[in-house]
Amino acid sequence: MCSYKLTYFNMRGRGELARYIFAYAGIPYEDIRIEWKDWKSIKPSIPFGKLPVMEVDGLTINQSLSIARYLARIAGLTGKSRLEEVTADAIVDTLNDFTLLIPWNEQDKALKKNMIDDLFDNQAPVLLQILEDGLKDKQWFVGDSVTWADLYWHICFTTFNVLREGFADLYPRLKSLKDRVGNIPEIAEWIKKRPSTEF
Numbered sequence: 001m002c003s004y005k006l007t008y009f010n011m012r013g014r015g016e017l018a019r020y021i022f023a024y025a026g027i028p029y030e031d032i033r034i035e036w037k038d039w040k041s042i043k044p045s046i047p048f049g050k051l052p053v054m055e056v057d058g059l060t061i062n063q064s065l066s067i068a069r070y071l072a073r074i075a076g077l078t079g080k081s082r083l084e085e086v087t088a089d090a091i092v093d094t095l096n097d098f099t100l101l102i103p104w105n106e107q108d109k110a111l112k113k114n115m116i117d118d119l120f121d122n123q124a125p126v127l128l129q130i131l132e133d134g135l136k137d138k139q140w141f142v143g144d145s146v147t148w149a150d151l152y153w154h155i156c157f158t159t160f161n162v163l164r165e166g167f168a169d170l171y172p173r174l175k176s177l178k179d180r181v182g183n184i185p186e187i188a189e190w191i192k193k194r195p196s197t198e199f
């Protein structure tokens with residue numbers, strides 16, 4: 001059995017998808033959470049100087065989605081065919097693109113609010129409507145079983161809802177999907193016990 005060590009900051013952010021997959025699959029791992037005050041001194045020792053990183057049997061892997069995809073393959077969460085795999089990948093990348101538009105580091109409060117308003121008033125509805133329509137009467141984004149794209153949606157939903165409460169109110173299928181993921185017993189248990197952080 002491999003030994004896994006995930007290092008990220010003490011928040012959900014880009015570490016949470018890996019944590020969901022670990023939880024879903026019941027894979028033991030070390031959940032190392034760096035405090036921001038310690039980051040400056042730790043950063044030079046981290047390849048590429050960014051978190052998360054995951055150590056697997058001594059090999060250090062960076063990039064949150066590469067880490068998550070690797071774990072999703074192990075957990076059987078990538079889809080049942082090449083076409084399902086690429087569909088799940090595309091949904092993950094699409095959601096990730098949206099998270100990259102969020103002005104996390106903008107210091108000017110008024111400007112930050114304007115940017116977030118623009119995102120949720122103008123850009124999110126286009127994305128959400130396509131995802132909502134794509135779900136049709138299906139239980140999951142891809143095929144007939146849960147994939148890492150569904151888990152990522154739950155994480156994105158939680159984060160987006162902090163930025164704009166009720167942002168998905170007009171999308172009942174997407175809201176149901178979020179609930180369906182949250183009701184997976186292993187995910188529900190993780191959400192109950194994880195450290196409480198804003199993002």
Ligand SMILES: N[C@@H](CCC(=O)N[C@@H](CS)C(=O)NCC(=O)O)C(=O)O
Binds near residue numbers: 050051052063
């Ligand atoms: N594309 C990378 C982005 C990694 C990244 O930017 N991480 C941020 C935290 S979310 C970080 O390490 N910030 C600290 C720094 O850049 O010094 C990934 O998805 O892992």
